[in-house]
Amino acid sequence: VIARPDVLRGSAGSWQARALLYTVAALSAAGLSGLVLGTLGRAIDPSTRAGAATLLAAVGLFVGLVRLAGARLAPLQCDRETPQSWLHQGLRLAAIKNGLALGNGATTRLGFWSWYLIPLSALLLGDPLAGAAIYGVYGLTRGVSAWIWIVMTVRAHRIGADPRDIPPRILGWGHVASYVSAAQLTAVATVVLVAVGF
Amino acid sequence: VLKRAPLWLVVLASGAVIGATVRIEREVSGALIALLIFSSALVGLLQQTLP
Numbered sequence: 001v002i003a004r005p006d007v008l009r010g011s012a013g014s015w016q017a018r019a020l021l022y023t024v025a026a027l028s029a030a031g032l033s034g035l036v037l038g039t040l041g042r043a044i045d046p047s048t049r050a051g052a053a054t055l056l057a058a059v060g061l062f063v064g065l066v067r068l069a070g071a072r073l074a075p076l077q078c079d080r081e082t083p084q085s086w087l088h089q090g091l092r093l094a095a096i097k098n099g100l101a102l103g104n105g106a107t108t109r110l111g112f113w114s115w116y117l118i119p120l121s122a123l124l125l126g127d128p129l130a131g132a133a134i135y136g137v138y139g140l141t142r143g144v145s146a147w148i149w150i151v152m153t154v155r156a157h158r159i160g161a162d163p164r165d166i167p168p169r170i171l172g173w174g175h176v177a178s179y180v181s182a183a184q185l186t187a188v189a190t191v192v193l194v195a196v197g198f
Numbered sequence: 199v200l201k202r203a204p205l206w207l208v209v210l211a212s213g214a215v216i217g218a219t220v221r222i223e224r225e226v227s228g229a230l231i232a233l234l235i236f237s238s239a240l241v242g243l244l245q246q247t248l249p
Contacts, residue, residue: 068206111248114241121234130231137235141242148246170247177247180240183209188237190213195220195230 018095019150023143025099030139031132033104037122038131046126053124054197056116057189063113064186067178077110103139112181117188 041049063073082101086094101108105115118138122131149166156163220229 064209065206068209105245109248111245112241114237115245117234118238118241121238125227125231125234127227127231130227134231134234134238138238138242141239142245145242145246171249174247174249177244181244183205184237184240186206186209187213187216188233190210191217191220191230191233194214194217 015150018091019146021092022095022099022146025096026103026139026143027136029100029103031136034122034131034135035128037119038125038128041123041126042128044126049124049126050196053192056120057192057197060185060189061193064182064189067182068186075110075113078107079109082108099143102142112178114181114185
């Protein structure tokens with residue numbers, strides 16, 4: 001939606017306003033998700049949380065190493081994009097709904113096992129503020145990414161390039177991203193195992 | 199796994215060193231939260247490569 005020039009020139013307010021709505025919605029959904037998970041986590045006994053963190057870190061370590069070895073375990077996920085039908089409800093509402101869905105992430109395409117670090121950290125730390133910060137930063141990253149796409153699209157128009165070339169270029173980095181994600185999962189799982197588990 | 203030993207070994211060793219540092223400092227939550235916040239940002243960034 002953001003990369004399409006016709007949408008950029010759409011009539012439902014400026015694209016900047018829609019992008020801002022998207023960013024704020026993503027940040028809000030993520031921050032609230034972290035706050036709720038942190039509050040729920042606080043109700044769980046600390047030793048139970050530490051035990052669960054150790055167990056899950058062991059699973060994360062295994063999954064990360066498997067990927068680094070070249071194999072692939074598809075993550076548990078809904079694996080779906082946000083509905084196109086939202087666009088028919090108005091571009092502003094679509095921007096808000098997209099932001100909420102992608103900011104939380106759970107019902108969308110996750111892509112990487114490392115996504116689970118976010119909700120599980122928020123839950124198992126048992127600290128609502130820390131949960132909101134961890135999840136919120138994720139939402140902010142997803143929200144701010146819209147602006148990066150817009151800037152790239154606008155720049156492509158300025159230099160006479162085809163903005164439709166941008167998505168395939170970014171999608172082409174998927175293979176590298178998969179390894180980076182596996183390395184990240186392996187490293188964080190090891191940190192948790194050493195710091196909390198042993 | 200052995201074919202890619204250097205990469206996973208570096209990742210494992212880095213994780214172990216950071217984990218041990220966090221543990222020694224006895225400030226598990228602060229350092230761990232900082233790491234997890236960075237990790238969250240990285241996940242969000244990597245997800246931009248998803249179709």
